[in-house]
Amino acid sequence: MKFNLTGFRFFNSIYWLALSLWLGALVMVALTAAVIFPTMRDLDVTIPEFAEAGYTGDHWRIAAGHVMEILFLVLDFTQLICMTVALLVTALQFTVLGVSLRRFTHVTRIFAILIASGCVCWHVFMLSPQMNRDLRAYWEAARAGDFAAADVHQQAFESAHPTASRLLGSTAVLVAVVIITSAAGVVPLKPASEMEDDPGHSGTATAKKGSGIQEPELLRKLGV
Known part of the structure; x- marks a missing residue:
């Protein structure tokens, strides 16, 4: 398979952009939640339509929840x-672009990205829909003055919240692992002769004896 340096650089840039946005979105939503809820609590906000219905629960939770509902939708x-x-x-890297599976870092990042994807699918398609239904039912019942029903839906939502938090936290850790292992091991296959002819790679990689696979200088020094 002839190595396509241009294709590798293009798709690798997209790969890093996707991973960066993925982790960045998770971190920013977590930080936003950590700011919004305490701020709303300290302000002790009152929502007129809920107050008119006689709801005596925490209005600040409802106000913060309305903001976070939109952010979590964007996050999903x-x-x-x-x-x-x-x-x-990732599939292109190992099938078309010539990245080798011989490194432990590659195997690690494949498992990490697959598990992270499983966490995302579980959260988006199984957990979030029911949580959103309970949350909206809680708001509607509180707005209508049906406080018993509001309590039931609120408890249902809060019982699922720890699982959702663990899923998002686990996803963030796994994506971070993917980023770290990718930085250590995203290496294309390329014949040594092509490496010598490519001035853009001069002094940055050498070929393994008898394999024709380039070895990044950093990884050679680290012995990865």
Whole structure:
């Protein structure tokens, strides 16, 4: 298979962009939640339509929840897009672009990205829909003055919240692992003769004896 340097650089850029956006979205939503909920609590906000219905629960939770519902929806779409792009480019790396599976780092990042994708699918397609239904039912019942029903739906939502938090946290850790292992081991296959003819790679890689596979200088020094 002839090595396509231009294709590798192009798809590798997309790969890094997807991973960066994926992890960045997870971190930013977590930080936003950590700011919004305490801020709303300290402000002790009151929502007129709920107050008129006689709801005596925490209005600040409802106010913060309305903001976070939108952010989590954006996060779900962002995760699905970034996950799909990262999976497709990973497949291209090992089938078309000439990246070898001989490194432990490659195997690690493949498992990490697959598990992270599983976490995303579980959260987006199984957990989030029911949580959103419970959350909206809680708001509607509280707004209508049906406080018993509001409590039931609120408890149902809160019982699923720890699982959702663990899933998002696990996904963030796994994506970070993918980024770290990718930085250590995303290496294309390329004959030594082509490496010598490519001035853009002069002094940055050498070939393994008898294999024709390039070896990044950093990895050679680290012995990875």
